[in-house]
Amino acid sequence: MNTHHDFTDTILDILDNAFSNLSDRIFDSSELIQYLNIKTRSASRGSTARGSFANHYAIYVLVEDYINLGFDENGEYESYEGARFSDLLRRQRELPFGSKLQNHALNHRVNQEFRRYFPASAYVPILRDTETHRYWINENLLNVVVDGGIYNLASVVIQIIDAYVSTKRDAFENFIADCERLQNIQDNNPEEVRNFIADLLRPDVDARIFEIVSYAILKPYYGNRLIYWGWDPDDIQPEALVLYKTGRTNANDGGIDFVMRPLGRFFQVSESADVRKYFLDIDKVQRYPITFVIKSQDSIVEIENRMRQQAQRLYGVTAIVNRYMNCVEELVNIQVLLSRFDEVVTNGKLGEVIGELVTQTRMEFNLPAG
Numbered sequence: 001m002n003t004h005h006d007f008t009d010t011i012l013d014i015l016d017n018a019f020s021n022l023s024d025r026i027f028d029s030s031e032l033i034q035y036l037n038i039k040t041r042s043a044s045r046g047s048t049a050r051g052s053f054a055n056h057y058a059i060y061v062l063v064e065d066y067i068n069l070g071f072d073e074n075g076e077y078e079s080y081e082g083a084r085f086s087d088l089l090r091r092q093r094e095l096p097f098g099s100k101l102q103n104h105a106l107n108h109r110v111n112q113e114f115r116r117y118f119p120a121s122a123y124v125p126i127l128r129d130t131e132t133h134r135y136w137i138n139e140n141l142l143n144v145v146v147d148g149g150i151y152n153l154a155s156v157v158i159q160i161i162d163a164y165v166s167t168k169r170d171a172f173e174n175f176i177a178d179c180e181r182l183q184n185i186q187d188n189n190p191e192e193v194r195n196f197i198a199d200l201l202r203p204d205v206d207a208r209i210f211e212i213v214s215y216a217i218l219k220p221y222y223g224n225r226l227i228y229w230g231w232d233p234d235d236i237q238p239e240a241l242v243l244y245k246t247g248r249t250n251a252n253d254g255g256i257d258f259v260m261r262p263l264g265r266f267f268q269v270s271e272s273a274d275v276r277k278y279f280l281d282i283d284k285v286q287r288y289p290i291t292f293v294i295k296s297q298d299s300i301v302e303i304e305n306r307m308r309q310q311a312q313r314l315y316g317v318t319a320i321v322n323r324y325m326n327c328v329e330e331l332v333n334i335q336v337l338l339s340r341f342d343e344v345v346t347n348g349k350l351g352e353v354i355g356e357l358v359t360q361t362r363m364e365f366n367l368p369a370g
Contacts, residue, residue: 007040007164014159025146030153031118032059032125032141033160038117040164053165055113057092058105059125060161062137063154064091071139072154082134096165106135172361179358186350193350197341201334203271203295208364211269214293214337215258216356218267219243220349221340222260229262243267245360256285257293265329271295275310282327289329293337300331 011033015023027033039055062083071077085106092101111124127136142153182193199205200213222241230236242261258267268281268290282290296303307328311321344353 003034003037005037005041007167008037010163010167011037011040011160014156014163018156018159019151022146022151026144026151026153029146030141030144031114031121031123032157033153035114035117035125036157036160036164040160042168053095053097053168054101054105055110056161056164057095057098057101058088058110059137060095060158061088061091062126062135063142063157066137066139066142067154067158072142072152077136077139080136082129082132082136085128085133085135088135096169176358176361179354179361183351183354183358186354190345190350193354194341194345197353198338201295201337203297203334205295207269207271207295209361210271210295211257211293212357212360212364214269214332215243215245215360216353217337217341217344218258218293218332219356220344220347220352223352224344224347224349227262256281256290266290267293269293269295273306275307275314278307278328279311279324282324287323287327289327291330291332292328293332295334297334300333300336303331303333304328 012023012027015026015033019026027037036056036059065083065088066072066077069080071080085103088106089101089103092098092106106126107128110126114121114125123138123140125138125141127138128134142157143150144153145151178196182196186193197213197217200209219242222243225241226238227241228236228238239262241263244259244261246256246259256266257269259265260267266285266288268278270277270281270292271294272278273296278290278292281292282288294303298306304325308321308325311324312318315321341353344350
């Protein structure tokens with residue numbers, strides 16, 4: 001696997017500033033630095049590339065705790081009682097992009113992923129005592145031996161993650177600036193705006209961006225539709241459909257992503273090809289019908305057939321398969337989203353799409369209001 005990417009040069013610069021001519025050898029000798037190199041690959045790919053902060057921050061807060069207590073200098077870490085989980089989680093949520101982070105990275109995901117990349121390693125990054133809820137960074141991975149000398153990497157680990165976060169933050173600020181620029185040219189250059197939106201709906205785009213763009217399109221799309229209802233046949237009133245965003249973007253919280261009033265429709269955004277994920281969502285709401293917005297360029301027929309075939313293999317009972325499939329109220333793929341975007345533009349609502357895109361992106365990534 002070719003591990004060198006654009007941000008690797010930044011990592012090597014940080015190592016060079018700290019260790020001068022030993023930077024390349026320290027990079028090659030440190031599994032932790034190599035892991036961070038792998039995890040920062042998205043830094044140079046802009047705001048729409050997948051950017052994971054949970055694993056970075058799990059390491060960051062433990063190393064920060066290690067430095068704050070002076071263990072990078074006094075060498076007494078083996079006697080440390082460990083950092084409290086509540087303090088680590090609180091600190092994670094204070095960091096940029098970290099306000100909604102959960103406990104998974106600290107508890108197991110960092111170690112699981114590290115083992116996947118370094119199966120022969122004798123160490124994992126995070127040590128924890130499940131009874132006391134105390135945590136430690138594995139000091140064996142912070143100390144690297146080169147030419148008989150021991151070099152502590154705590155400071156450079158912090159610098160690498162800070163640089164990665166700064167790069168991603170700049171990318172999102174540029175993304176916001178592009179959105180705001182589109183607001184100014186939407187009347188004169190609608191084709192450029194459409195190409196920009198289409199680029200945000202690629203299958204390889206960051207899942208959070210895809211969910212935000214989907215909502216920015218569907219909210220004005222449904223808002224242009226009326227239903228007529230009332231408590232009395234002689235008093236029927238028109239009401240526009242309103243789509244509400246109900247939770248954190250791409251959060252693993254078991255919630256429903258969008259809810260529509262007054263019809264009470266549920267929407268779930270997904271990139272999974274595993275039918276079990278869809279059926280789990282259906283079970284969570286007691287088999288209430290759900291519209292799935294799917295990050296796929298496959299046709300609706302292809303997606304539905306694949307879901308049914310997987311379900312048939314999984315359950316083997318047609319009645320069970322039909323019961324689940326009947327709970328799929330509608331499937332919305334990338335092509336449908338683009339078609340609905342075109343309709344929104346035709347109805348003069350392009351400004352609403354761009355405005356919602358800016359608002360939701362700032363909210364999601366904790367960027368200050370413009």
